[in-house]
Amino acid sequence: MTQFSDSDRIILAGLAFYGYHGVMMEENALGQRFRIDLELGLDMSEAARSDDVSATISYAHVYELVKEAFEERRFKLIEALGHHIMVRLFKRFDRLQWIRIKVRKPEAPLPIVAGEAAIEMLRTREQV
Incomplete structure (x- = not known):
């Protein structure tokens, strides 16, 4: 298995999208960032x-694929959204x-003053 801490990696941080994913009715109607x-x-x-x-993976192609995967269907859970994006990336980029x-x-939509809700997942090609 790959030693993640020692691996080469492309990092794309803070990609911003507006979407209608979520469990709450308001999230589906109004959307959010x-x-x-x-x-x-x-x-x-x-x-x-x-x-x-x-010999590598184009950042522009990654962004385009993530945007397409983000917008092509609505998910209740951001876990499912994250999984969907990973599946699409593995299918498109053999080098990953x-x-x-x-x-x-x-x-x-939580009663918090500051902060955010988030999920993080780490998967190898064999795990998706």
Whole structure:
């Protein structure tokens, strides 16, 4: 199994989306902001040596796929949304060995003064 702490990774943090995911009726009707953080584990040795984008994964392509996966259907649970995004990423990018995703709801309908509700999942290709 990959040693995650020692792995090469692409990091995309704070990707912002507006969506209608959630259990509460208000969330489905009014929508809310979401933030997604990704760590994508892959061997970047060849890309580092060659300076060739085809030897890695394009950040722009990752963003486009995450946006598409985020918008293509509504989920009650952000756990299900995170899983869906990971499945789509593994299907599209063969180089990926593991993914860490954090889905955050900065304005979750909770009686909290500050903070956010979030989930974080770490999966290898074999686990999805």
